Amino acid sequence: MISAVIFDLDGVIVSTDNYHYQAWKKIADEENIYFDEEVNNRLRGVSRSDSLEIILERSERKYTEFEKTRLTEAKNTYYIKLLESLTAEAILPNVKEVLIKLKTNKIKIAIGSSSKNAKLILKQIGLIDLFDAISDGNDIKRSKPHPEVFLIAAKRLGIEPTKCAVIEDASAGIEAAKKARMYAIGIGAAKNSKLCDLSVDNIAEIIEIVKK
């Protein structure tokens, strides 16, 4: 039986994945590095520094640690600028209704996000007070596909990992959920991930699944 649902943030709750794309695209263009949606999909759920390493695979030269730090800082500055215009309108369809329904059914809800900007985003879209626990990029040493972010969320909820479901748009996140021994639900870009226990087209489908 599922007692808690842990939600990924970017790409599941809110459409900030587009902002990550725009910010990284700007960096890649400035550095003359090829970057497209396919490369971008590999950045879903992985930390800022690991994302840069993936982008630099297409670069013709090596970057020093100092340069890498400058690039991740520049990306975050662009990203935060884009977040200024973020409002509740960016909450993805049916999300708010699903969160409320889960709470009504006494299912705990948490955030398990690799982002260090997670709380800022949740405040801006007005959902921060709805969650029973938040585990984000500031809490972890290793980002998805490592299970740490989800294990911390489960611990903060006081629920056994095997009684938690995770909903994710990233293959790295689905892998992390399975490593944490949780039930892994894929949506969006993670729908075709081989490790998914289940894939959904619409987040509203999870209500019936967790009630079982």
Ligand code: B16
């Ligand atoms: P930040 P999630 C992840 O959020 C994003 O999917 C990923 O693209 C990003 O690199 C990562 O957060 C770190 O974000 O630069 O804001 O710390 O999908 O785990 O909610």
Ligand code: MG
């Ligand atoms: Mg995501």
